[in-house]
Amino acid sequence: MLWVIQLNTAIMKIVAIICLFVTVFMLSCAQLNNEKLSVDNSGVTAETRNPLSDTDSAIAAGQPLFVTNCSTCHGPEGKGDGASGLALPKRPQDLTSDDVSNMSDGQIFLVLKNGKMRDGSMTMPPIRRLSNDQMWQIIAYARTLKNARVSERP
Numbered sequence: 475m476l477w478v479i480q481l482n483t484a485i486m487k488i489v490a491i492i493c494l495f496v497t498v499f500m501l502s503c504a505q506l507n508n509e510k511l512s513v514d515n516s517g518v519t520a521e522t523r524n525p526l527s528d529t530d531s532a533i534a535a536g537q538p539l540f541v542t543n544c545s546t547c548h549g550p551e552g553k554g555d556g557a558s559g560l561a562l563p564k565r566p567q568d569l570t571s572d573d574v575s576n577m578s579d580g581q582i583f584l585v586l587k588n589g590k591m592r593d594g595s596m597t598m599p600p601i602r603r604l605s606n607d608q609m610w611q612i613i614a615y616a617r618t619l620k621n622a623r624v625s626e627r628p
């Protein structure tokens with residue numbers, strides 16, 4: 475019987491060591507990810523222009539990204555009337571409004587990356603899963619909402 479107990483203890487130790495390694499690995503991944511995010515952010519200021527020069531293909535790529543990442547809150551036409559948006563304490567901005575049209579590309583980028591703080595609480599969460607290029611594509615598409623009619627949209 476003793477060897478069974480000893481074997482069990484040995485297995486437990488191995489499992490514990492594996493768990494430890496997995497935890498350390500996951501923590502270091504999270505760390506790397508954070509560093510990448512902050513490095514990504516640092517280059518962009520309010521003055522930064524949308525770096526994607528091929529506007530037409532940026533708009534085309536931005537449209538489906540807008541639908542999956544923004545329209546739940548901002549609505550399919552960006553009017554601020556998405557289903558989840560209606561439940562928020564601070565209503566999502568109308569992206570076709572003059573206020574948003576007058577924001578620079580860089581300002582919008584920073585809102586997407588950092589989220590929006592108002593009076594000490596976060597009113598819009600940061601968009602985490604997208605690459606910088608995808609952010610710029612969404613911004614290119616969002617600019618078209620002001621003038622486009624629904625029937626003309628891709």
Ligand code: HEC
Nearest residue numbers: 543544547562564565566567574582585590592597598601
């Ligand atoms: C969870 C809901 C939610 C999602 C998803 C969301 N937003 Fe927002 N957004 C808000 C809210 C709420 C505000 C209003 C914040 C405020 O005025 O304090 C806002 C404000 C904004 C503003 C105006 C910021 C300013 O400084 O006035 C822009 C531009 C914007 N959102 C763009 C986007 C884009 C583009 C996406 C998709 C990538 C997106 N949002 C996704 C909720 C959301």
